[in-house]
Amino acid sequence: MRGKRSKQYKKLMQQYGLSFGFREPYQVLLDADIIKDADRFKMDLIGGLERTLHGQVKPMITQCSMRHLYAAAKEPGVSFLIDKAKTYERRRCDHRPEDYPEPLSTKDCLASVVDAKGSKTNKHRYVVASQEPEVRKFMRGLLGVPLCYINRSVMIMEPMAGATAENREKEERGKFRAGLKRGSGSLKRKREDEDVKEESSVQEDMPKRKKAVNGPKGPNPLAVKKSKKKPEGPATTFTEAESKDLKTKVLKLEQADGSEPILASIKGKRKRKHKSGDSGRAAPVKPEMADEDG
Structure with missing residues (x-):
């Protein structure tokens, strides 16, 4: 089975399940002709139905269809089909040989089983697998009846019938x-x-x-310059007096409380004097040192 067709069948059975309550195992009504054709095409009937319906199936056959097989028992290979059909579940159609010497047609028999009360609905959720076009044509008029048949050794599932599709859309x-x-x-x-x-x-x-409270708003805090922190302790100011002749610098500290200023001497950098032509001359003697010698 091709992938595209398989997806279509799976989607179709999901729609039947949502709209009409179909569930596994699916009850499949078989007629005598589809059993013969499956044997003629060397086809696994139950396996083909399970692949088409995408689930387990419960094959069923009516008493009238069994009588059709018994009537063709003289044909070659039909006896084997009769033994195989006996393994399927028997669906009683209440068409007894005493009341009906000749078996009813497949159309009348399956119609009485699927729609026993004539309400045009598939109450018991049967899947009909039949090779007769008249049977499939009649079943299309009922609501919620999936139809299957064999075409050239391929199991085919018909799309949803018009009445069934309209009823489904109405319910949706x-x-x-x-x-x-x-x-x-x-x-x-x-x-x-x-x-x-x-x-x-x-x-x-x-x-x-x-x-x-409405009132004047302050400035934008992001646009205001941050204030600098003031140093702790008494505030002091410095004045510097420099002199070229002195070797030290004097700083005058004035305290904020008005007390006496503090003088601090900071030694400046020592400057080296270069001698120019006076290397042999003795250094001048300071007057203080001369007095002490005298």
Whole structure:
């Protein structure tokens, strides 16, 4: 089975399951002709049905279809098919030989089984596998009947019939409208009431804010220059007096409380004097040192 066709069949059975309640194992009604054709094409009938329907199947055969096989028992290979059909579940159609000396046609028999009360519905969720076109034509008029047949050794599943598709679309629209009404009705009101209760509880738990008083606003804190920190202790000012002749620098510190200034001497950098032509001359003697010698 090709992948595209397999996906279509799987989707189709999902639609039957959602709209009409089909579930595994699927009950498949077989007629005598499809059993013969499956044997003629050397085909696994049950395996083909399971691959087509994408699930386990429960093959069933009616009493009238069994009588059709018994009538053709003289044909070659039919006796083997009769033994094989006996392994399938027997679906009683209430067409007894005492009441009906000749078996009913496949169309009448399957119609009485699928739609026993004439309500045009597939109450028991049967899948009909038949080779007769008249049977498939009649089953298309019923709601929710999947149809299968063999075409050149390939199991084919018919698309959803027109009446069934229309009924499914009608139900889908009804569900959609019911969902809209239900969503816009009591459920929506309940949600709104719950939201209002939650908002009121949150507002009660939050502390009340003070009302802001309108007035002049200060400058933008991001645009204001930051103030520098003042040093701790008494503020002092320094005045520097320099002299070219002195080798030291005197700093006068004035205290903020008006007390006496503090003099501090800071030794300056020693300057080296270069001698120019006076290397042999003795250094002059200071007058203080001469007095002490005298």
